Amino acid sequence: xxxxxLVSCLVDGxxxxxxxxxxxxxxxxxxxxxxxxxQTCCGQPAWNSGDRATAQALALKVLQDFxxxxxxxxxxxxxxxxxxxxxxxxxxxxxxxGEAEALAAxxxxxxxxxxxxxxxxxxxxxxxQTLTYxxxxxxxxxxxxxxxxxxxxxxxxxxxxxxxxxxxCCGFGGTFCVKYPAVSVAMADEKLASARATGVPxxxxxDLGCLIHLAGREERAEAGLSFRxxxxxxxxxxxxxxxxxxx
Amino acid sequence: xxxxxxxxxxxxxxxxxxADAPLQSALGKLRMGLSVRRREAVAALPEFEALRExxxxxxxxTLATLDRQLETFEAQVRARGGEVHWAPDAASARAIILExxxxxxxxxxxxxxxxxTEELELNEHLEAHGLRCVxxxxxxxIVQLRRERPSHIVAPAIHLRKEDVAESFAAxxxxxxxxxxxxxxxLMAEAREELRAHFLSAEVGITxxxxxxxxxxxxxxxxxxxxxxxxxxxxxxxxxxxxxxKVVPTLEDASTLLRVLARSxxxxxxxVYTTFSTGPRRPEDPDGPExxxxxxxxxxxxxxxxxxxxxxxxxxxxxxxxxxxxxxxQVGGHAYGSVYPxxxxxxxxxxxxxxxxxxxxxxxxTFCGACEAVCPVKIPxxxxxxxxxxxxxxARLDGDRARWLxxxxxxxxxxxxxxxxxxxxxxxxxxxxxxxxxxFRRLLGGKAWTESRNFPAPEGGSFLAGLQGxxxxxxxxKAPSR
Numbered sequence: 001x002x003x004x005x006l007v008s009c010l011v012d013g014x015x016x017x018x019x020x021x022x023x024x025x026x027x028x029x030x031x032x033x034x035x036x037x038x039q040t041c042c043g044q045p046a047w048n049s050g051d052r053a054t055a056q057a058l059a060l061k062v063l064q065d066f067x068x069x070x071x072x073x074x075x076x077x078x079x080x081x082x083x084x085x086x087x088x089x090x091x092x093x094x095x096x097x098g099e100a101e102a103l104a105a106x107x108x109x110x111x112x113x114x115x116x117x118x119x120x121x122x123x124x125x126x127x128x129q130t131l132t133y134x135x136x137x138x139x140x141x142x143x144x145x146x147x148x149x150x151x152x153x154x155x156x157x158x159x160x161x162x163x164x165x166x167x168x169c170c171g172f173g174g175t176f177c178v179k180y181p182a183v184s185v186a187m188a189d190e191k192l193a194s195a196r197a198t199g200v201p202x203x204x205x206x207d208l209g210c211l212i213h214l215a216g217r218e219e220r221a222e223a224g225l226s227f228r229x230x231x232x233x234x235x236x237x238x239x240x241x242x243x244x245x246x247x
Numbered sequence: 248x249x250x251x252x253x254x255x256x257x258x259x260x261x262x263x264x265x266a267d268a269p270l271q272s273a274l275g276k277l278r279m280g281l282s283v284r285r286r287e288a289v290a291a292l293p294e295f296e297a298l299r300e301x302x303x304x305x306x307x308x309t310l311a312t313l314d315r316q317l318e319t320f321e322a323q324v325r326a327r328g329g330e331v332h333w334a335p336d337a338a339s340a341r342a343i344i345l346e347x348x349x350x351x352x353x354x355x356x357x358x359x360x361x362x363x364t365e366e367l368e369l370n371e372h373l374e375a376h377g378l379r380c381v382x383x384x385x386x387x388x389i390v391q392l393r394r395e396r397p398s399h400i401v402a403p404a405i406h407l408r409k410e411d412v413a414e415s416f417a418a419x420x421x422x423x424x425x426x427x428x429x430x431x432x433x434l435m436a437e438a439r440e441e442l443r444a445h446f447l448s449a450e451v452g453i454t455x456x457x458x459x460x461x462x463x464x465x466x467x468x469x470x471x472x473x474x475x476x477x478x479x480x481x482x483x484x485x486x487x488x489x490x491x492x493k494v495v496p497t498l499e500d501a502s503t504l505l506r507v508l509a510r511s512x513x514x515x516x517x518x519v520y521t522t523f524s525t526g527p528r529r530p531e532d533p534d535g536p537e538x539x540x541x542x543x544x545x546x547x548x549x550x551x552x553x554x555x556x557x558x559x560x561x562x563x564x565x566x567x568x569x570x571x572x573x574x575x576x577q578v579g580g581h582a583y584g585s586v587y588p589x590x591x592x593x594x595x596x597x598x599x600x601x602x603x604x605x606x607x608x609x610x611x612x613t614f615c616g617a618c619e620a621v622c623p624v625k626i627p628x629x630x631x632x633x634x635x636x637x638x639x640x641x642a643r644l645d646g647d648r649a650r651w652l653x654x655x656x657x658x659x660x661x662x663x664x665x666x667x668x669x670x671x672x673x674x675x676x677x678x679x680x681x682x683x684x685x686x687f688r689r690l691l692g693g694k695a696w697t698e699s700r701n702f703p704a705p706e707g708g709s710f711l712a713g714l715q716g717x718x719x720x721x722x723x724x725k726a727p728s729r
Contacts, residue, residue, distance in 0.1 A: 009670075014705045015705070018710075019710030019714075020710065023719060024722075027719055027721050030723050035711070037711060037717055038663040040661075040663055041656075043660075046657055048636070049653055050640030050641070054653070057657070088630075138614075169617065171613065172613065173613025173615070174614075176613045178695035179649070180258065181696070181698055181700075182261060183611070186577045187573050187613075188700075190577075216700035216703055220700050239683075239684075239706050240683055241684075242703045
């Protein structure tokens with residue numbers, strides 16, 4: 001299958017290892033992968049801030065950057081969810097609405113894509129390692145991604161211990177985390193307490209925004225959990241984990 | 248508009264709430280309690296998802312035919328000897344209700360639990376005209392004693408612990424110096440005794456209505472204590488006050504909504520009491536009020552019809568969105584500074600009070616979607632919140648700094664030839680400064696992040712800038728040998 005990788009601006013800038021893992025995994029799963037060099041951001045910050053004009057301009061750029069592929073694959077539930085909303089961003093009258101609808105229909109969150117489109121089994125890197133999975137809100141509730149990342153981790157040999165609050169928002173929320181930092185951090189603390197209660201050393205998830213926020217709070221609290229994007233666990237990743245523990 | 252809000256101070260109020268240990272202890276119980284009970288109730292009813300669809304469609308149909316439904320309702324109430332009063336706004340609603348109380352020579356008014364009368368600030372108005380109002384819902388009664396507002400639309404005193412209630416009772420109940428206030432049961436018994444005297448001495452009972460049934464001209468209240476029933480049956484006059492959107496076409500439709508209401512609100516299959524009021528007492532009836540009035544309140548609701556916010560009028564006030572909102576769960580209802588808190592309040596309040604003073608409400612959400620996922624009438628709450636953000640952005644009500652940063656970022660994101668080298672250089676520098684696995688405790692201009700979180704440093708260099716080529720062939724891994 002010929003797919004395009006939408007890297008997401010957070011992965012591109014903050015954690016290139018996740019981009020490299022995404023590319024390697026898609027290739028291993030038998031895909032021909034195009035990584036459009038002109039891509040920047042899906043426009044979600046503008047869309048969620050109420051700036052329709054900017055969101056539309058960036059939506060059109062996404063349409064251009066990702067034309068002519070069978071599937072667009074994204075290592076983020078949040079950005080994949082945004083691509084699913086492109087028709088709403090353009091609005092019912094827009095001349096390129098049809099294109100946006102077609103793109104939205106062939107956009108996948110990467111763990112969902114690897115499991116449900118490729119039936120992929122990753123290399124057995126997880127033997128003897130235990131971890132817990134944080135469901136990011138957009139992946140879970142906008143896209144219904146719940147079992148796919150867990151399936152990949154289990155196929156790679158990891159042992160999952162679920163936390164009670166796996167589906168509760170961590171408080172990142174894009175610009176929310178800097179507009180309302182006190183509330184944002186209180187939400188992180190509840191999430192982290194739930195994660196610590198599992199007794200595992202590592203938290204993983206499919207969205208870098210949540211993980212950076214949680215790792216930053218865990219480090220400030222001088223507590224020992226580490227954090228990795230789920231893709232980092234499916235290929236050998238030399239970069240240290242996020243958070244104070246970083247083994 | 249007379250709808251009072253204190254939402255301008257959301258940030259300060261939310262910080263106070265987070266630092267309020269008793270409040271946090273009460274909220275901790277809420278977070279663990281109601282959402283779990285809802286989940287269990289939903290799991291026990293396989294057709295719940297289908298019922299949500301049905302309920303949403305039913306509400307949409309009602310709103311599309313609202314004028315007809317209301318006219319039918321009015322005719323049916325009249326046919327059964329009741330009176331219907333139309334209140335276009337809060338001031339007229341207050342005036343109508345005051346006039347009714349005066350017409351019947353009332354000195355004391357019992358109140359059943361009603362959010363719309365909170366919206367109208369009815370108690371203050373009646374008391375300013377010499378009437379005594381007594382809230383009879385236990386939670387409302389407690390909140391009234393404390394001169395507070397409800398912090399939750401279904402559970403008004405959810406922000407309080409039993410110790411707080413004991414303290415309020417001690418301060419207000421006369422002649423009970425030695426009362427045992429150590430258990431919830433003892434507190435309930437004390438409130439019951441205090442209320443009993445009021446039930447027998449009030450001339451007017453005012454309740455809300457969960458539904459107004461057009462086909463029968465009935466109002467319905469759903470409660471767990473039964474005090475609402477006493478409020479509408481013991482006094483000689485019953486006044487039901489409700490929003491115009493609460494009408495449903497038929498008794499059958501009301502039962503469809505009742506099936507999702509209690510499960511969504513408290514995880515009960517049905518509330519303990521579901522009571523239908525139809526007209527005043529007939530000669531053959533053993534009890535009931537001599538006069539029955541319904542006040543239908545518009546107060547900004549009809550202005551939402553046909554707009555992008557119409558779906559909000561589907562709301563049946565179950566409170567599930569509050570119970571599942573992680574922001575509400577941290578800060579509680581009072582932080583919102585509006586009678587209607589949480590996700591439903593954040594959509595409704597700007598409509599009732601204007602956006603200028605309420606811009607924080609639609610902004611203070613992570614768009615986590617938990618509210619929409621549990622809404623029994625499938626209101627797309629995050630999407631409606633986003634529409635308020637669009638209006639705020641268009642009216643320049645969002646902060647200048649946020650706006651400027653957004654513009655700057657958008658400028659670069661639209662120009663990949665600038666964006667990529669700059670991103671790569673910036674992340675290279677930050678990565679180098681922090682070292683492998685490092686993080687920042689402080690960042691220039693990043694106080695909002697770093698005041699309580701470290702900022703994990705970028706690895707260094709961007710993914711796209713470091714990538715050789717654009718097209719990559721498959722590299723299927725060989726199956727592991729056994």
